[in-house]
Amino acid sequence: MQPLLSLIVLGFRNFDLTTRVCLESLVPWIDDPAIEVLVVDNGSPDDSGKKTADWCALHPPVKCLLSESNRGFAGGMNYGAAQADGEWLLLINSDTIFPDKAIDALQRVISELPPDVAMLGPVTNVAGNGQRLWKPGATHAEWLQIGRWLHGNPSHQLMPTYRCDFFCIAIRRDVWNELGGLDPAFGLGYYEDFDFSLRLAQAGYRQLITEDVFVLHLGSATFKTSNSAKALMKRNKGLLRIKHPEARFLHTRLGNLAVLQAYLELKEAGQWTPALEARRQLRIGALEGDAPRSFFKRWFWKRKTARFRNEKPSGAAQSAS
Structure with a gap:
């Protein structure tokens, strides 16, 4: 039986603070035959690779993928997706937590989708586009409570978006393959999600926001606001402009x-x-x-x-x- 969803968790460093927490929130679904869970350690310089393997040994349904080097966000996700079997890929950054019923809600939304929708972004607490909800001062516990409420009270509506934020994103695998996955030219990260969003639209597919699925985003656990990160952002924004001169950088x-x-x-x-x-x-x-x-x-x-x-x-x- 082909799984409906392949959940690909990409981790890098600080396993106990990020990847472990994310994986623990996915435990309720690891035995679901419609779900496949893969975890990629992206060449961590600390002991996160060993800890990832040890965690997977305790949870045999989860496929453990250890990269010998840091492939960057695009390369790491491409590496995981190449070994996934699901009809849909759910790319998951390790600085996320899934509230109760999140994956159940996503399965329901996917089952109701029009055929031209190839990418779905959940809502969250931290994002740079329309996927972000607004409740200043809310704690992580309060956001998880909001997520549970949203899952239990669906709207059955899909919302527009110009681009999707890839802290967590569901993509039809046939379309992923058609577009060749993420562009590794973006290196360690930044703007590869914007590039993929634009390429998907150019190929004639729709991307939408589902407000019936909430995923808590802890914020950037891999990148810090350092000079090197700023330089990478500037470099990749320039690359995006070259690839997509028509791109609109919307607030x-x-x-x-x-x-x-x-x-x-x-x-x-x-x-x-x-x-x-x-x-x-x-x-x-x-x-x-x-x-x-x-x-x-x-x-x-x-x-x-x-x-x-x-x-x-x-x-x-x-x-x-």
Whole structure:
């Protein structure tokens, strides 16, 4: 039986703080015949490779892949995907945690997808696009509670996105193979996800956000804001511009606004529900929090978003917190 989903966890260093925590959150699904779990240690310079192998030995269904060198994000994911069998690949950065029912919710969403959708991004607490929800000051425990609520109260709606953030991403394997996976030219990381998003759209496939699947993102556990990281970001942004001169570098606020616009259209079509209202409440505050700093731009932004601030969809709202 071919699994529906191949979960590929990419780890690098600090196994106990990142990869172990991520893998432990996936334990409820490792015996599911529809799920395949693979973990890649990407040539860690510490003892993470050994710890990865030891953890897999205690969880035999999980396939352990140890790279002899750091292949970068693109190379590491390509390495794992080449040994996966699922109809869909779920690329997972190790600085993530999956709340209860997250993978169950993803399986349901995939089963309902239109045939032209080839990539799905879950929502989260930290992202640079419309996948990010908004609740300043929320603890990780509170975000996991929000995730559980979202999984138990699905909206059955998909939201637009210009590009997907690859902290966790579901991709149809046939499309992954068609596009040749991630481009290893991006080296250790940054912008390979943007590149893949643009190539996928150019090939005629759709990518969407599912707000019925939440994955906690702990933030960048591999990269730090160092001079070398900044140099890599600058280099890879330049590479992306060369490959895609038409690429638009949109602020997170515009990704959030695109989702709020989709909400408004659903409301006007009479498709509003309490589940959608709860999701709107996890976004509406970002209109203020993400507003531009300059006086003129901030004034223009408030005028542009006034109808979303004042919009009060019908239906009894339920809190996801």
